[in-house]
Amino acid sequence: MAGSMGRALINFPPKARKGDVIEIRTLLSHPMETGFRPDSYGRLIPRDIVNRFECLFNGEPVFACDLFSAISANPFMAFTMTATQSGELVFRWKDDTGAVMEEKRRFEVE
Amino acid sequence: MRAALFVLSLGAASAALAEIPADQRKSGADFMSAQTRAMQNDDATNPAMLSVLDGESRWSAKAGAGAKSCADCHGPAETSMKGVAARYPAFDAESGRPIDLAGRINSCVETRQQAQPLKPESPGLLALTAYVALQSRGMPVAPPSDERLASFRARGEELWRQRFGQLNFSCAQCHDDNWGRKLGSAPIPQAHPNAYPIYRLDWQGMGSLQRRLRNCMSGVRANAYPYGAPEFVDLELYLMQRAAGMPMETPGVRP
Numbered sequence A: 001m002a003g004s005m006g007r008a009l010i011n012f013p014p015k016a017r018k019g020d021v022i023e024i025r026t027l028l029s030h031p032m033e034t035g036f037r038p039d040s041y042g043r044l045i046p047r048d049i050v051n052r053f054e055c056l057f058n059g060e061p062v063f064a065c066d067l068f069s070a071i072s073a074n075p076f077m078a079f080t081m082t083a084t085q086s087g088e089l090v091f092r093w094k095d096d097t098g099a100v101m102e103e104k105r106r107f108e109v110e
Numbered sequence B: 001m002r003a004a005l006f007v008l009s010l011g012a013a014s015a016a017l018a019e020i021p022a023d024q025r026k027s028g029a030d031f032m033s034a035q036t037r038a039m040q041n042d043d044a045t046n047p048a049m050l051s052v053l054d055g056e057s058r059w060s061a062k063a064g065a066g067a068k069s070c071a072d073c074h075g076p077a078e079t080s081m082k083g084v085a086a087r088y089p090a091f092d093a094e095s096g097r098p099i100d101l102a103g104r105i106n107s108c109v110e111t112r113q114q115a116q117p118l119k120p121e122s123p124g125l126l127a128l129t130a131y132v133a134l135q136s137r138g139m140p141v142a143p144p145s146d147e148r149l150a151s152f153r154a155r156g157e158e159l160w161r162q163r164f165g166q167l168n169f170s171c172a173q174c175h176d177d178n179w180g181r182k183l184g185s186a187p188i189p190q191a192h193p194n195a196y197p198i199y200r201l202d203w204q205g206m207g208s209l210q211r212r213l214r215n216c217m218s219g220v221r222a223n224a225y226p227y228g229a230p231e232f233v234d235l236e237l238y239l240m241q242r243a244a245g246m247p248m249e250t251p252g253v254r255p
Helices: B002-014 B036-040 B048-060 B070-072 B101-111 B123-134 B145-160 B171-175 B209-219 B230-242
Strands: A008-011 A021-028 A048-058 A060-066 A076-082 A087-095 A100-110 B091-092 B096-100 B198-200 B205-207 B253-255
Touching: A008 A060, A008 A087, A008 A100, A008 B048, A021 A048, A048 A076, A048 B002, A060 A076, A100 B101, B036 B253, B048 B123, B048 B198, B091 B101, B096 B101, B096 B145, B096 B230, B101 B123, B123 B205, B145 B171, B145 B230, B209 B230
Parallel strands: B198 B253
Antiparallel strands: A008 A021, A021 A076, A048 A060, A048 A087, A087 A100, B091 B096, B198 B205
């Protein structure tokens, strides 16, 4: 476990043919505290959001984005990739506490 | 004699007030947008599955004085917990009262594992409850016919029809008499407890049936019972009876 990040659900077709466009879906558990909410004493709760997500395939970037305050807790992201060869997908999330969470998955092309 | 009186009063109550006929019963999911339903129906997008994953690892995590895990006694949840959530609340001989699923899990944590009991609505308790309840997904709600539960169930129905709060509404007035209509912009569902614990988009997180009932109570400006109050278990007992036969949906997503 890293910072407020707990678990990630990652979903994509286990196997694909060369040239197929596959959809990759990720769901990360994170409170995404906006920084605008007061606690019961009226003090602002410090912002703690995932501010960067990236996905790499064999070291090459597939998808990356910056995230901001208006994104719900447990952010869900879906994007596509063209299947070219078998290899390793790396998913990386970074939050405001500086914590980084990384998940790796094997992807097979028939 | 007492039991007979309860049965009598129960019969009179259901004859006098409109209960939803079996063929018109609808899950809360039927009142949601297609998008929210799709989110619930796909385990890759259902955010409650994050809590279920947490529950799965807690199931086999050793804890307490005996350093035992749930799995050490119960084995794999897929077999031992199948159908269990569909039968709860059940009668707890020790306390002489019905107990809900989260209460049963917590009493196991305290007495069998000899660990610190989990706080109501804590992520750990919700996760374990959701993981256990997932094992009943798709199975029909099957309230036990245990006679010792009858008086508590009748008390639950009484609470269901009891007007309370500054707005002076009962649960039944909205959820039996006016389901399908709108309250503000939101549709009024039938209040079936077959998907709990749920991930509620409004909460941005998981919550139990008790949390949902507390929401409704503060909605009618009543003093909500505290978590773990026996009234909540009685109400759940009645609601499960009212939803008997409907498929379990846990872990549900609700708007």
